[in-house]
Amino acid sequence: MKRTKLQKERSLYSKNKIVRFFSNDPVYNYSSLGKYSKSDLALAYNGKRDIHSIISEIPRATFKEITSYGQIELHTHPNILIEGNNLTALDALLNNSDVSGNVRLVYIDPPFSTNQEYRIGSDRTSTVSSSNGDILAYSDNLSGSEYLEFLRERIILLRELLSEDGSMYLHSDYKIGHYVKIIMDEIFGASNFINDITRIKCNPKNFSRKGYGNIKDMILFYSKTRNFIWNEPRVEMSEEDIIGLFPKIGKDGRRYTTNPLHAPGETKNGATGEKWNGLFPPAGRHWRVGPKELSRLERLGLIEWSKTGNPRKKIFADEVFQRGKKLQDVWELKDPPYPIYPTEKNLELLKRIITASSNVGDIVLDCFAGSGTTLVAAEELKRKWIGIDESRAAITAILKQLQKIENVTSYVHYKCTASTASHYLKSRKKQ
Numbered sequence: 001m002k003r004t005k006l007q008k009e010r011s012l013y014s015k016n017k018i019v020r021f022f023s024n025d026p027v028y029n030y031s032s033l034g035k036y037s038k039s040d041l042a043l044a045y046n047g048k049r050d051i052h053s054i055i056s057e058i059p060r061a062t063f064k065e066i067t068s069y070g071q072i073e074l075h076t077h078p079n080i081l082i083e084g085n086n087l088t089a090l091d092a093l094l095n096n097s098d099v100s101g102n103v104r105l106v107y108i109d110p111p112f113s114t115n116q117e118y119r120i121g122s123d124r125t126s127t128v129s130s131s132n133g134d135i136l137a138y139s140d141n142l143s144g145s146e147y148l149e150f151l152r153e154r155i156i157l158l159r160e161l162l163s164e165d166g167s168m169y170l171h172s173d174y175k176i177g178h179y180v181k182i183i184m185d186e187i188f189g190a191s192n193f194i195n196d197i198t199r200i201k202c203n204p205k206n207f208s209r210k211g212y213g214n215i216k217d218m219i220l221f222y223s224k225t226r227n228f229i230w231n232e233p234r235v236e237m238s239e240e241d242i243i244g245l246f247p248k249i250g251k252d253g254r255r256y257t258t259n260p261l262h263a264p265g266e267t268k269n270g271a272t273g274e275k276w277n278g279l280f281p282p283a284g285r286h287w288r289v290g291p292k293e294l295s296r297l298e299r300l301g302l303i304e305w306s307k308t309g310n311p312r313k314k315i316f317a318d319e320v321f322q323r324g325k326k327l328q329d330v331w332e333l334k335d336p337p338y339p340i341y342p343t344e345k346n347l348e349l350l351k352r353i354i355t356a357s358s359n360v361g362d363i364v365l366d367c368f369a370g371s372g373t374t375l376v377a378a379e380e381l382k383r384k385w386i387g388i389d390e391s392r393a394a395i396t397a398i399l400k401q402l403q404k405i406e407n408v409t410s411y412v413h414y415k416c417t418a419s420t421a422s423h424y425l426k427s428r429k430k431q
């Protein structure tokens with residue numbers, strides 16, 4: 001039974017491993033800004049610490065099991081819910097051989113530096129309230145450099161927890177997100193940046209603020225290496241898409257479009273530069289496929305000749321329609337109108353991310369779990385999950401959400417506290 005592993009495996013990972021990772025990397029930047037950047041661009045701000053100081057000063061975690069749900073198997077890793085500060089909890093997870101380097105997907109939705117307190121109304125539990133009598137869910141009061149350093153410390157540990165084919169999605173907004181992007185580039189390497197997803201989060205607003213209304217936030221998507229898990233998401237094509245993309249209709253009534261069968265660049269020696277049907281590819285271009293394949297396409301009636309005498313390949317709407325179209329980077333997935341927790345995210349959003357970037361049985365981690373949207377999505381998609389949050393209200397919401405799931409798999413709920421009030425903690429409190 002692996003439940004005590006969180007406490008036991010303290011010596012497993014050497015903090016120097018992370019320091020070595022950054023210092024051995026060929027693109028590591030020993031700039032005057034400090035030894036912390038994997039990229040050749042770095043963000044300068046007050047209080048940015050070197051990696052060694054960050055990881056050597058994290059206080060040790062003490063775990064207390066609060067409760068477990070379901071039959072905990074001896075040799076399988078259970079789902080874990082950790083109540084406590086995510087910095088110490090992540091550090092402890094790095095010492096757990098089942099978890100460290102085995103997390104396939106990280107999604108985080110940290111506070112966005114809004115300088116607000118998020119409360120839950122006691123008489124209106126389904127709405128978010130800002131009345132002082134309501135329960136405090138969490139305070140979002142870090143700003144500027146302090147906020148960025150808070151996030152950076154956690155991203156460094158999260159990257160280390162990922163498997164080599166893992167990825168991380170970070171939810172942010174239009175005010176702070178551009179600074180966070182640079183921090184992510186520094187830690188993951190800019191070459192591992194995959195997407196900046198624009199998420200339409202709400203209906204248009206009509207505030208009196210001078211400026212355009214803001215209905216979007218951003219999700220930054222990075223992979224640990226270029227060889228990352230990717231289950232290509234496809235979306236249904238609309239009637240409008242089909243008419244726009246496939247404007248031609250054949251004698252058989254099938255909608256189609258055509259694509260050129262030649263592409264830029266000449267082939268000097270090779271089949272794609274050869275004569276086909278008495279024709280060489282146009283100057284400066286080559287056939288997309290060799291003459292043999294061109295003849296096969298012609299026999300199947302899949303070639304149409306343009307008015308200028310060039311062969312083009314027919315692409316039929318009904319064939320493409322079955323596969324759906326590629327999902328683009330603007331997603332309209334609004335948050336629930338009656339959340340049970342402030343800033344609760346859309347469940348379908350999390351399901352989309354988890355489906356694309358992990359497989360059944362993989363570990364999905366969210367260390368700013370809130371109401372547990374990620375954990376619920378992971379559970380429903382048969383992934384294993386690890387959720388961390390320091391808010392009592394969040395843990396209560398998560399437990400409630402999990403209870404609603406039929407046949408929920410086993411999980412253990414721990415309380416994690418820092419075992420020593422280290423100098424680091426004291427100095428942070430003073431800030």
Ligand SMILES: C[S@@+](CC[C@H](N)C(=O)[O-])C[C@H]1O[C@@H](n2cnc3c(N)ncnc32)[C@H](O)[C@@H]1O
Pocket residue numbers: 084085086087109110111137138341342343344345346367368369370371372373374388389390391394
């Ligand atoms: C924006 S909310 C997450 C909402 C969540 N995505 C959902 O769908 O419900 C951010 C969460 O981060 C938690 N949090 C902030 N700082 C934390 C820390 N240092 N350790 C653990 N949790 C923290 C807050 O308590 C809050 O629940």
